[in-house]
Amino acid sequence: MIKPLFLAHGSPMMAIEESEYTKFLNNLGNSIKPKAIVVFTAHWDSNVLTISASDSIYNTIYDFYGFPRELYEMKYPAKGSSIIALEIEAKLKNQGIKVQKDLTRGLDHGAWTLLKHLYPKADIPIVQISISSNLSIENQIKIGNALKALGDEDILILGSGNTVHNLRLVDFDKTTTDSWAEKFDDWLIDKITENDLNSLSNYRELAPNAKLAVPTADHFVPLFIALGSSINLTPKVIFRDYQLGNLSYLCFEF
Secondary structure, X not given: OOOOEEEEOOOHHHHOOOOHHHHHHHHHHHHOXXXXXXXXXXXXXXXXXXXXXXXXXXXEOOOOOOOOHHHHOOOOOOEOOHHHHHHHHHHHHHOOOOEEEEOOOOEOHHHHHHHHHHOOOOOOOEEEEEEOOOOOHHHHHHHHHXXXXXXXXXXXXXXXXXXXXXXXXXXXXXXXXXXXXXXXXXXXXXHHHOOOHHHHHOHHHHOOOHHHHOOOOOOOHHHHHHHHOOOOOOOEEEEOOEEOOOEEOOEEEO
């Protein structure tokens, strides 16, 4: 059985940098050998959940601007899997979740910047799925619940986002961490560890500094899809750090 993960993807620069976080990702990839990876990425937000369902090699999407040329020359030539995409489609539809398929979209940086460090050979099939950030936390968890059985098939479910992600408040010169960001993550860790789904569903009202930490839900909801796909509900923090004052690199194994 392979447990679901929520991993922070942070700045696109992580794809070409070496850091404690990228070393962690290298080691994590060496310890987990899935037959396929299902990625819910914050950078593909749609009204209807959309599944990449092609067997072709993905194009690498550079959905950012103003970065070094080296970053735009990187490729992550992983293949998709139409068979696993069809299985996922069936599982979601069986739970009354509306889905559609896509045959042309490439891998966005929410997926490939992580995968480059986890599995640099790009030799594991990837199925990328959009999020619908307008859905409630309960419905994000329901999406994960529908896919629980994938872990027993040695398929890794990966939620890619950030728990604290407010680009208007990051400080490129700051080397210390803003206390408000740490307090939000502290609260989040406590509620996830306690399996307090009611509090988590009402995080905007209950969590300290929620409006600062989560100005938009796109980078936050992949966490709850990964949580929902857990079989044993034994969450564990596997990495925690901050950059630029408040950009959170909090990661969970579920």
